[in-house]
Amino acid sequence: DAKTTQPPSMDCAEGRAANLPCNHSTISGNEYVYWYRQIHSQGPQYIIHGLKNNETNEMASLIITEDRKSSTLILPHATLRDTAVYYCIAAGYNTDKLIFGTGTRLQVFP
Amino acid sequence: DGGITQSPKYLFRKEGQNVTLSCEQNLNHDAMYWYRQDPGQGLRLIYYSQIVNDFQKGDIAEGYSVSREKKESFPLTVTSAQKNPTAFYLCASLKGGTDTQYFGPGTRLTVL
Numbered sequence: 001d002a003k004t005t006q007p008p009s010m011d012c013a014e015g016r017a018a019n020l021p022c023n024h025s026t027i028s029g030n031e032y033v034y035w036y037r038q039i040h041s042q043g044p045q046y047i048i049h050g051l052k053n054n055e056t057n058e059m060a061s062l063i064i065t066e067d068r069k070s071s072t073l074i075l076p077h078a079t080l081r082d083t084a085v086y087y088c089i090a091a092g093y094n095t096d097k098l099i100f101g102t103g104t105r106l107q108v109f110p
Numbered sequence: 111d112g113g114i115t116q117s118p119k120y121l122f123r124k125e126g127q128n129v130t131l132s133c134e135q136n137l138n139h140d141a142m143y144w145y146r147q148d149p150g151q152g153l154r155l156i157y158y159s160q161i162v163n164d165f166q167k168g169d170i171a172e173g174y175s176v177s178r179e180k181k182e183s184f185p186l187t188v189t190s191a192q193k194n195p196t197a198f199y200l201c202a203s204l205k206g207g208t209d210t211q212y213f214g215p216g217t218r219l220t221v222l
Binding site for chain 1: 114145150151152153154155158168198200201202209210211212213214215216218
């Protein structure tokens with residue numbers, strides 16, 4: 001599975017969009033980009049995933065660059081409850097393993 | 111309510127004792143996973159099972175053992191051979207043919 005690189009931390013004002021970047025320059029053609037988040041002392045929660053097209057669901061949007069070497073998770077209107085560690089993972093479909101790095105700690109402030 | 115349960119939420123044991131962490135799911139998922147998380151770190155895969163009576167080692171299996179006698183249950187035993195067992199343990203499951211893992215609330219194990 002491809003390695004991903006994320007900034008260790010980010011801040012965002014409540015109500016504003018939170019844009020979380022992820023680099024995955026060695027991603028292969030059959031690997032998806034997955035995003036999970038982990039609120040303190042809880043299990044991770046699936047957010048969204050995509051292959052090459054942009055994706056949107058009720059939680060977030062995922063923008064993947066045309067060369068697939070990077071992506072951005074967008075929380076359109078961040079709330080205090082979005083404060084969490086966000087993990088970007090590149091892995092094959094229905095993979096046996098998800099490799100969680102250290103993620104980005106997003107702090108949403110009032 | 112469907113989901114994954116882990117019990118207990120907090121567990122304390124004396125050094126040298128084996129301890130078994132429970133993981134149950136009623137989602138009818140085929141695959142189940144155990145991860146370990148240390149403070150400020152990501153998750154590391156201990157063991158996983160894709161089907162009943164079968165399981166594979168993950169990246170840090172030494173000092174741990176598992177069983178998968180039932181589809182719903184995947185208990186993890188932390189043995190005395192695990193040198194640094196104090197950690198947050200997370201169980202997850204995945205339905206065959208999908209790509210989303212669902213996680214339990216975790217068990218925080220402290221070995222005194």
